[in-house]
Amino acid sequence: MNQTDRRDRIPSGGIRRRKQRVGARRQRRRRIIILIFALLFILVTFIVMRAILSLPYASANIAQLAKIEYTGFNNDGVAAVSMDEAAVDELMTKLKDEYESAWFHTSQVEDADYAAFRQSLSFQLPQSVGLSNGNVLTVTANCDRELADKLKLDITDTTAQVTVEGLQNVTKLSPEQVFADLEVSFSGVSPMLQISIANPSEQPLIKQMTFEIVDAREYYATGDIVTIRARYPEEAAIQTGFIVDAPDGVCEMQYTAASDSAYIMSASDLPKDLIQKAVDAGKGAFHDANEYGVRIFCEANLVPVYINKKATFEYGNPNYVSSYFKTVFPEKAGELGLEFNDLDIIYDVTISQADGKACTAYAAVRFSDIIKNADGSYTYDFSDPQILSESFFSARVKKVVVDSYLSTHDVERVSP
Secondary structure, X not given: OOHHHHHHHOOHHHHHHHHHHHHHHHHHHHHHHHHHHHHHHHHHHHHHHHHHHHOOOEEEEHHXXXXXXXXXXXXXXXXXXXXXXXXXXXXXXXXXXXXXXXXXXXXXXXXXXXXXXXXXXXXXOOOOEEEOOOOEEEEEEEOOHHHHHHOOEEEEEOEEEEEOOOOEOOEEEOHHXXXXXXXXXXXXXXXXXXXXXXXXXXXXXXXXXXXXXXXXXXXXXXXXXXXXXXXOOHHHHHHHOEEEOOHHHOXXXXXXXXXXXXXXXXXXXXXXXXXXXXXXXXXXXXXXXXHHHHHHHHHOOOOOOEEOOEEOOEEOOOEEEEEEEEEEOHHHOOHHHOOOXXXXXXXXXXXXXXXXXXXXXXXXXXXXXXXXXXXXXXXOOOOOOOEEEEEOOHHHHHHHHOHHHOOOEEEEEEOO
């Protein structure tokens, strides 16, 4: 029986039902296929969109955002690294423009994020001093990686190499050469020496230098060490082609204060024959007894007499009693008009008046600022002796000469 005969034997209703089932299955398969293709399309689209959204807006070697500036001179150059503000501005503007023009965003970015990323940038140079032209330096950069990802910045590298160039070739001068022609002199009497500095050099750089005293004082004493520092603007070195070869760039030289004369600051330097000369010269101060006579007689409970309304006091011959040499403390030297040394000589002397009444008085004569010279000689002025203090009471005179100076002077008793 052939196929045609079998169909002829199948009822017509059954044939229809069979066709309906076959059509339904085909229709289901088509729906499934369409659904699968739709899902695949959606998945592919999602993947593509995800990939697109994850693409960086910009790529950069952040080490190239550094700016390096050179100062100094060839073989002694200095490099300073800082942020290249213009390059960073350009990069931040590009990232912001890309963000604002994008249709979709994977994260919310604020202006503060760009500012924070800028602040996170830092740069280092492992070598920055003693540089020469041709040296290769490696710049290392760091930043906030999380912020970089948020801003969609792809960091391709964090190091970059730069070659040192543009440092000027110069000739170095030693400190000894700098100070070779400097004229330093001291004038006056120690410890009141004053310093003066003159720079007569014709060397192109040295003639533009200024020389200053480190921790300058108004006065100096023999033996004091004075440090003088040379300064010059870098522009002068650039103009002249010379620099100073000194550690840390500090060019200094020390000088010792010296003088041909100094105030005597110790009784051991006071010769006995000089004391005797002072004792003899001091007696010349006793020529006008009327200056102190009335007070002396009052202290002695004696009544002064007057002739034609004038006192009639006269001195007898003064006698040496004692002498004291005072030297001012170093920290007090020159203050309040204090002399550097005083030789005070105390005498006793008789004071009499016209009625024959008389008493003994005590008087002090002072000579100041006795100088010893380098050749061993002494400089002093005993030509105009004056009475410093006079009283009927010797203790009062001694107080004026000794006790009142103990807080400012070293007081030593001396004798001819």
